[in-house]
Amino acid sequence: MSRLAPQAIVIGASAGALEALSVILPSLPKDFALPIIIVVHIPPDKRSVLSDLFRAKCQVQVLEAEDKEPLEASTAYFAPPDYHLLVEGNNTLGLSSEDPVLFSRPSIDVLFESAADVYGPRLTAILLTGANQDGAKGMLAVAKAGGELIIQDPGTAFAAAMPEAALALCPDAMVMSLGGISEYLRRIA
Amino acid sequence: MIEPSEKIEEIEIRLLLEALYVRYHYDFRNYAMASVRRRLRQAREQMGFSTISALQERVLHDEAMLPRLLGYLTVQVSEMFRDPGYFRAIREKVVPHLKTYPSLKIWIAGCSGGEELYSLAILFREEGLEDRTIFYATDINQDALQIAEAGVYDLDRIQLFTENHRRSGGKSSLSDYYTADYGRVSFDKTLRERVVFSDHSLVTDAVFGEMHLISCRNVMIYFDRPLQDKAVGLFRDSLTRKGFLGIGAKESLRFCSHADAFKEFVREEKIYQSTAK
Numbered sequence: 001m002s003r004l005a006p007q008a009i010v011i012g013a014s015a016g017a018l019e020a021l022s023v024i025l026p027s028l029p030k031d032f033a034l035p036i037i038i039v040v041h042i043p044p045d046k047r048s049v050l051s052d053l054f055r056a057k058c059q060v061q062v063l064e065a066e067d068k069e070p071l072e073a074s075t076a077y078f079a080p081p082d083y084h085l086l087v088e089g090n091n092t093l094g095l096s097s098e099d100p101v102l103f104s105r106p107s108i109d110v111l112f113e114s115a116a117d118v119y120g121p122r123l124t125a126i127l128l129t130g131a132n133q134d135g136a137k138g139m140l141a142v143a144k145a146g147g148e149l150i151i152q153d154p155g156t157a158f159a160a161a162m163p164e165a166a167l168a169l170c171p172d173a174m175v176m177s178l179g180g181i182s183e184y185l186r187r188i189a
Numbered sequence: 190m191i192e193p194s195e196k197i198e199e200i201e202i203r204l205l206l207e208a209l210y211v212r213y214h215y216d217f218r219n220y221a222m223a224s225v226r227r228r229l230r231q232a233r234e235q236m237g238f239s240t241i242s243a244l245q246e247r248v249l250h251d252e253a254m255l256p257r258l259l260g261y262l263t264v265q266v267s268e269m270f271r272d273p274g275y276f277r278a279i280r281e282k283v284v285p286h287l288k289t290y291p292s293l294k295i296w297i298a299g300c301s302g303g304e305e306l307y308s309l310a311i312l313f314r315e316e317g318l319e320d321r322t323i324f325y326a327t328d329i330n331q332d333a334l335q336i337a338e339a340g341v342y343d344l345d346r347i348q349l350f351t352e353n354h355r356r357s358g359g360k361s362s363l364s365d366y367y368t369a370d371y372g373r374v375s376f377d378k379t380l381r382e383r384v385v386f387s388d389h390s391l392v393t394d395a396v397f398g399e400m401h402l403i404s405c406r407n408v409m410i411y412f413d414r415p416l417q418d419k420a421v422g423l424f425r426d427s428l429t430r431k432g433f434l435g436i437g438a439k440e441s442l443r444f445c446s447h448a449d450a451f452k453e454f455v456r457e458e459k460i461y462q463s464t465a466k
Contacts, residue, residue: 086223
């Protein structure tokens with residue numbers, strides 16, 4: 001069965017995120033055809049340094065998401081600290097100060113569930129390294145909506161708990177190394 | 190034809206929001222869908238209904254269910270002096286302008302449980318502006334307004350409030366303004382002598398005064414873009430000439446149709462100044 005081309009990529013990562021994303025994001029070409037929406041667990045009181053850090057080493061545009069920001073191709077959006085990041089139906093991003101989910105705000109589950117609602121099967125969700133359970137329910141929501149799942153091989157992850165929890169819930173997900181994920185993304189967009 | 194279940198849920202949500210408006214005049218119809226959907230799913234699950242339509246039927250016929258549902262639909266998260274840099278910018282950049290007026294009107298729009306109101310009241314007292322100021326604290330949620338009016342918070346939040354106050358450039362000790370008892374703190378009632386608490390909706394209600402400063406932070410993140418436009422238009426029309434508007438740290442007027450009516454005053458703290466005549 002041929003799959004519908006995705007309209008967006010969502011990525012979730014926690015402990016070890018910096019190193020993992022440093023393999024994936026800088027490898028994407030300047031003309032990467034999709035928006036990439038990313039939640040990384042960060043302490044609430046930190047001014048986010050993620051977007052500044054990756055802007056310097058990526059060819060795609062890198063932004064910290066603002067409320068109601070329109071989504072554009074070849075752009076990576078990071079959730080700001082202390083807000084949930086959601087995808088809205090009119091191709092924009094939204095923020096929310098609702099309660100933390102599994103002690104996290106931003107929460108990977110919240111982003112992934114909202115993206116699954118909007119994109120249905122036209123979504124690729126990627127869950128990377130992390131030491132908690134966030135993202136597993138979000139991956140399941142993406143799977144139920146017919147989207148495509150990629151989980152970092154827990155054996156290669158800095159922290160295996162998060163990819164393992166997602167695999168337990170979504171055993172049919174594709175399992176890849178970071179290099180494999182990079183290569184796969186360059187192929188689909 | 191069989192509808193996918195998400196599509197059906199979308200219909201149910203629209204119907205429920207319409208029902209809330211027609212029956213109770215609470216208008217969430219232009220709230221940002223992704224977060225409304227999430228909160229209604231939570232409400233449905235935790236209130237024990239199998240579908241959103243079932244929840245709708247109940248809330249239509251049983252008025253007692255309304256406050257509970259509103260509790261889900263209105264997000265009440267705040268802390269005193271949240272984002273200390275914002276309050277520092279008010280103190281250092283906005284207050285010098287405010288000091289040139291003989292009397293001041295300040296509107297805290299969407300005041301939730303009052304944390305931001307008390308923050309500004311303390312800041313204005315520290316800056317010697319309190320006696321010439323009237324504060325308007327508004328929200329659509331009656332429960333939240335009652336909490337704001339009571340000014341009582343859990344003791345375990347005070348450490349954070351105190352630290353925020355200090356980082357905001359506070360000129361006094363936060364403990365000067367409250368008394369602690371039984372794990373709770375009560376803020377000094379003199380702080381609210383100059384406050385008008387009022388049930389006001391940015392969605393359905395009108396302009397109500399010539400404000401010198403409007404603070405509306407992390408309220409419009411729950412609105413869709415047309416509703417944000419409407420609210421910002423209301424703020425524009427409610428501000429005095431060269432009045433100030435403060436919004437949340439990750440909000441922006443960039444995507445709003447009234448962006449031209451404001452200029453950035455303190456860019457990094459999202460404080461704008463009206464350029465309307």
